Amino acid sequence: MASSATASEEAVKAAKVLMVGAGGIGCELLKTLALSGFRDIHIIDLDTIEVSNLNRQFLFRKCHVGQSKAHVARDAVLKFRPNINITSYHANVKDAQFNVEFFKQFNVVLNGLDNLDARRHVNRLCLAAEVPLVESGTTGFLGQVTVHVKGKTECYECQPKPVPKSYPVCTITSTPSKFVHCIVWAKDLLFAKLFGDKNQDNDLNVHSSESGSSKSNVFERNKDEDLDQYARRIYDHVFGYNIELALENEETWKNRRRPNPVYIRDALPEEDSRQNGSSHDCSNEQEEPSAMVSLGFRNPQEIWNLADNSRVLLKALRLFFEKREKEIGNLIFDKDDQLAVEFVTAAANIRASSFGIPLHSLFEAKGVAGNIVHAVATTNAIIAGLIVIEAIKVLQGDYKKYRMTYCLEHPSRKMLLMPVEPFEPNKSCYVCSETPLLLDVNTKTTKLREVIDKIIKGKLGMNLPLVMIGHTLVFEDGDGLEEDEAANYALNLEKVLAELPAPVINGTKLTVEDFQQELSCSINIKHREEFDEEKEPDGMVLSGWSAPVEKQVTSNGGASSSGAPDTDGNPEDISTKPGMKRKLDEILDSKENFDASSTSSAQVVDDDDDDDMVMLDEDPKLAKKKRLQ
């Protein structure tokens, strides 16, 4: 015992570790690593500190807001462990400086990330550099830690990863049925149209029949048009006229509830006349313009009615033009921009009320619009502790002891922390094995650019891809290209597949590579002309890779009992526990049974299995996989 303690202490002292992420998990992890005797820690984080981090990222203080997380975390930990080496990088882990050579210098890599994209990137670099990876994630009271060692356990991408939910265009533009659809409309269409890049086209109807042919875009403000008049005109167009227009299409509403057009004179009848003239804003001195504050609304948890939402919308629009005119045309929705959140909340609620969808508070709307991850300090602390325990095992190379551990909100078989044996690598994983993928695509109409954006970057997560057909290089990304090469590739991008210098037709095999990630895979092309617009919105279908699971992951609802809005449109939230919810649902199912048989009685349930770990055999998908020996 004593000798093994010393062995692990020695391994810890000698280790050089890389941490990716200095956020919720990262702060806890850096502290626990330092206390545990680690002496050479490198930490990468791109982010700067925000006020909403301070409730859990305990190495940061209010005075640090705006500064680099990596640097501030380093300085804070050096205060209580001045004699260790911490090297901080305020940078993106996807930067070229963090190449395979860089990764090779570490004994283990520890992830505390909040997005799928970076997780996949680090996974690939760890595979290429043959460095073990300890991966983690949390949401609310749930969390997990997994270990990925090339050739010994599955890699991070061996199992399906939920991808950000996307919605069919027509659901957003014409037939919303959930509040999140209204949020997406308010944020991506209306907000973008009014305040974003004017050259960026979107699916919002901007034409009005009333004003005749002289005017093509109702969003253009007339010369000398009063701001109130303008705001009301926009209001009536998007919530009134556009709905009337949609109602004309009887086919759409055969099996759907018909929406009610909303006009400003109906929403705010009594204020029809006295809204003219200058703003009666009494809070000119406030630092950040806020429609809520100007109107005297104080509680972000309160649900405003239609009239209040209409007031907020008009006020917010007005404040954008009065106080932030310079930014108009360049604005992108940001969850930390109070006025933008107010505008989007109000617009989504007005649309919701038109479609008979329940209204939501600003606080809730902000969560949906900003894809906000629910986060508490306790879960991050627990997960960081578990990461360090796994890291120490990895340093000792004792792979039979590796575990993936789930942190649960409700106990399963008496466990709140449940260790499970890692799985073997998935032999058909396109990342850690060499299985070819299959792409169904219309080779006569699809441009190379679409395949690169939607599939190679979008689905395969490559950063700087290179595309080859046979021995012909048709595209390469990145700096350092010759001018004529770059021009040539740019031309290829706009060509349809069948017309590329080496034509891509049914049966062609593409080779795609990312040198930075040292990832290469083959894609067999299958030509197909028809695609279902609703189910296959990309107009192409990739198979043979870990197909994403979109909705069903949360359908049991058991795992996300935080009472927060459901995780639609919340990519970071879902991606923090790839494949985990599916497993958790299984676990929680058994927990429900367990509860029913022993509700509040004092008996101890004596489950008959031995003292080994939980096996997830009840899940047929997982049972197929072999476990490590």
Added chain:
Amino acid sequence: MGGGGGGVPEELLTAQETALYDRQIRVWGVDAQKRLSKAHVLVCGVNGATIELCKNIVLAGVGSLSLMDDHVVTEDDLNANFLIPPDESIYSGRSRAEVCCESLKDFNPMVRVSVEKGDPSLIDEEFLDKFDIIVLSRTSMKTKLFVNDNCRKSSKHIAFYAIECKGSCGEIFVDLQNHSYVQKHAGEPEPKELTYHSLQEAISVPWKNLPRKTAKLYFAMRVLENYELSQGRSACETSLSDLPAVLALRKNMCDEMSLNESQIPTALLERLVAAGKKEHPPVCAILGGILGQEVIKSISGKGDPIKNFFYFDDTDGKGVMEDIPGPSTN
């Protein structure tokens, strides 16, 4: 619904609170956040595990936190405690509570953190009434029983917790007396009630009444407690040289209560006595995290609390709840 300005001002969170607590309000709600801000917590015994707890509940925004630990800081205290800077000129001659109090204040300016001087073994009912939550660590079993008893005598509903980290193992005990809370079941809130046993009851249940699968740590911790008591040692004051005597005590206790000795593996006892006062920092983080969640659950009245023991051992990686019945249950 209704007008936007219609709320009662005192009951609203301030803009500052809303901004700071945004992410956690999304987990436990505004009501729970308000209750937290009115709760008063006393932590007796400042060490790696309790400092993790303190960090978590100060960040979460409890109303106040009082620390009680008059022991003067020594180098040993630096092991698992990130609140004590390794600079003798700062900590020399000062108590653990004083040094850690200063650092904790910085974590959240909205929480009052203070030092209570004194000895936990003298905590009386009147003093206890100032608090809603009491956490004890590294005090003798005698003191734990005494304070738990006083909590139960108080007319006020005081939640009692004991937490110990020994090397890479840990134990948490919970006594919420009669606890009412809301359980979310399939999205529907459901009122629930739990009745707890006192610490005295929970450690005096005859072992033969317990199921075979009861956590081995439950038994091991009772053996160590008895050993410390019989030798007049203070909490966790053991070393590897105590092992033979501890094994003899194990035999006595197992014989007396008809438990097979293999339920308390020698290797486990060996690790525990060898650890002595040492805490493994990752285990402190895990225990302090679990207990932090328990404190938040008991204050907010939301979610199933632990009843009544929690164990973690890093050799198997399990975090297990044990519901140990009272002696009269059988």
